[in-house]
Amino acid sequence: xxxxxxxxxxxxxxxxxxxxxxxxxxxxxxxxxxxxxxxxxxxxxxxxxxxxxxxxxxxxxxxxxxxxxxxxxxxxxxxxxxxxxxxxxxxxxxxxxxxxxxxxxxxx
Amino acid sequence: xxxxxxxxxxxxxxxxxxxxxxxxxxxxxxxxxxxxxxxxxxxxxxxxxxxxxxxxxxxxxxxxxxxxxxxxxxxxxxxxxxxxxxxxxxxxxxxxxxxxxxxxxxxxxxxxxxxxxxxx
Numbered sequence: 001x002x003x004x005x006x007x008x009x010x011x012x013x014x015x016x017x018x019x020x021x022x023x024x025x026x027x028x029x030x031x032x033x034x035x036x037x038x039x040x041x042x043x044x045x046x047x048x049x050x051x052x053x054x055x056x057x058x059x060x061x062x063x064x065x066x067x068x069x070x071x072x073x074x075x076x077x078x079x080x081x082x083x084x085x086x087x088x089x090x091x092x093x094x095x096x097x098x099x100x101x102x103x104x105x106x107x108x
Numbered sequence: 109x110x111x112x113x114x115x116x117x118x119x120x121x122x123x124x125x126x127x128x129x130x131x132x133x134x135x136x137x138x139x140x141x142x143x144x145x146x147x148x149x150x151x152x153x154x155x156x157x158x159x160x161x162x163x164x165x166x167x168x169x170x171x172x173x174x175x176x177x178x179x180x181x182x183x184x185x186x187x188x189x190x191x192x193x194x195x196x197x198x199x200x201x202x203x204x205x206x207x208x209x210x211x212x213x214x215x216x217x218x219x220x221x222x223x224x225x226x227x228x
Contacts, residue, residue, distance in 0.1 A: 050214035
């Protein structure tokens with residue numbers, strides 16, 4: 001079973017700064033089946049990125065995804081106040097889903 | 109507009125069962141599989157399983173296999189998730205979500221969540 005490990009656990013940055021979030025898989029995965037979600041307190045997760053790098057409908061272009069094999073990255077180019085939230089990576093394979101444990105992006 | 113609307117909060121005793129509903133609207137219901145994800149208080153997301161709305165096929169996570177049943181009603185465009193033999197560690201917010209084949213099975217629309225509390 002594939003395990004996804006996200007780092008860091010918590011990232012403290014200021015609005016306007018660049019955020020880089022990592023997701024590492026225990027074995028090589030198809031980038032097609034790697035997605036990223038944002039979750040704010042009391043809300044359902046929101047799809048940001050599918051296929052490792054394709055932004056979902058309505059997602060601002062300051063969000064970008066990259067990576068392949070075992071290492072994937074979500075980058076937020078210039079943080080806006082509304083971007084402070086928890087981010088999860090997710091993989092789909094063999095008809096089942098795996099989530100990373102999440103990275104909390106907090107205001108410094 | 110696409111919506112998934114879930115049933116309300118539940119409070120159950122250990123050993124009981126809970127059945128949560130997820131009603132879809134705004135798209136062709138039988139096109140997309142529905143998946144269930146739960147989140148314990150202060151914890152991350154945990155996938156529970158999915159149900160094919162076209163044929164009723166299911167696939168469950170090993171952790172809940174044997175205690176969970178996911179079903180679909182194509183007449184009302186509603187999916188149900190029943191969890192039996194509830195334990196305190198089943199206390200969580202339960203989400204349904206639509207998985208999209210054309211997005212490589214990413215989940216693009218989510219329900220608002222249903223809080224299930226298991227306590228004696």
